[in-house]
Structures are given as structure tokens and as C-alpha cells.
Amino acid sequence: MAAPSRRDRTRPVELLGLSGIFAVFVGLVVLMSTREAVLALIFAGIAFIVSLVGLAMLSLAVRPDKDEELDLLAQDADEQDRGQEPKGH
Helix, strand or coil, X not given: CCCCCHHHHHHHHHHHHHHHHHHHHHHHHHXXXXXXXXXXXXXXXXXXXXXXXXXXXXXXXXXXXXXXXHHHHHHHHHHHHCCCCCCCC
16 A cells, blocks of 8 residues: 555645634634633634644545545455455545
8 A cells, every 4th residue: 555645644734724724813813802812712713623623624525636536446345355344434
């Protein structure tokens, strides 16, 4: 089985980075408008979690390309050769 590409390995870091940027932006907006640091931290945390879940859901909605489909089919064939039921994809 081939090792994951660099793009595949850095994908979670991209999602965390984008969520972090969004959380900092929301935190700064709340801080500048209310002047309360605790409220800004609460909103930044909520924004981080919501954006992380939203981006993860959007990344799951993307259709796999040809290479990924071939890899999934190869994994299913390997599982059938070993006598296991293939997992649903």
C-alpha cells in the first residue's frame, strides 16, 4: 500500500489553520466591540469549533477522484481475498 502523499498528510493542518484564523478574527471583532476579553475568548472558541466541524463536513462532501476510487476498490478486493466483508464507502 502506498504511503499517503504530502497533501494528504497536511490536510488536517489546513483545516485547523483555517479554523484558527476564523476564530482569531471572530475573537478580535468581539473584543473590539465589547472590550471584554472573556467574552472574546468564548466566542473565539465557539467559532473555532463550529468552523472546524463545518470545514470537515465540507471536505467529506467532496467526491473522490479517480486515484482515490481505485484505492478504495483495491482495498475492497484485498478484504474479499482475506474473506472479510468489505466496508461500506
